[in-house]
Amino acid sequence: MRVAVSLQQNFFVDISVKAFKIISTLEAISFLVLLGIAMPLKYIWDLPQMVQIVGMAHGVLFILYLIGAYFMYEKLQWSVRTLLIVMGCSVIPFGPFYVEKKYL
Numbered sequence: 001m002r003v004a005v006s007l008q009q010n011f012f013v014d015i016s017v018k019a020f021k022i023i024s025t026l027e028a029i030s031f032l033v034l035l036g037i038a039m040p041l042k043y044i045w046d047l048p049q050m051v052q053i054v055g056m057a058h059g060v061l062f063i064l065y066l067i068g069a070y071f072m073y074e075k076l077q078w079s080v081r082t083l084l085i086v087m088g089c090s091v092i093p094f095g096p097f098y099v100e101k102k103y104l
Contacts, residue, residue, distance in 0.1 A: 013075050020068040021100055027065040028096035030058035035093060065090050078103070 038050040066087060073083040086103060089095030 016071060016075055017104055020072050021104060023061060023064050023068050024096040024100055024104075027058070027061040027090065028094065030054060030061050031096075032093060034058050062090060065096065072104075076103075 034051070034054045038054040041047040042051045069083060069086045069090070072078065072086070073080075078086070082103060086099050089099045
């Protein structure tokens, strides 16, 4: 019985990590698109529509990333320091890719 419960817990942790990796990757890509494409379109060519669309998507993904980081903190039993590093990486371009490599 304990083995079955342990396997089930590991299965849910694996799914949680995979979901967080997907959110992390999408958040990082949306941030790079916002900084590298949408912002230049807005400020150089006076086309603000892209910032509105990508900015909203990035904002939602950013919130999901922070919530996911907290869930990973609980599931993977990270230290508070690790949690703060992971959350801090969300505001650095390419930061979520570093988190995936180092902590997941």
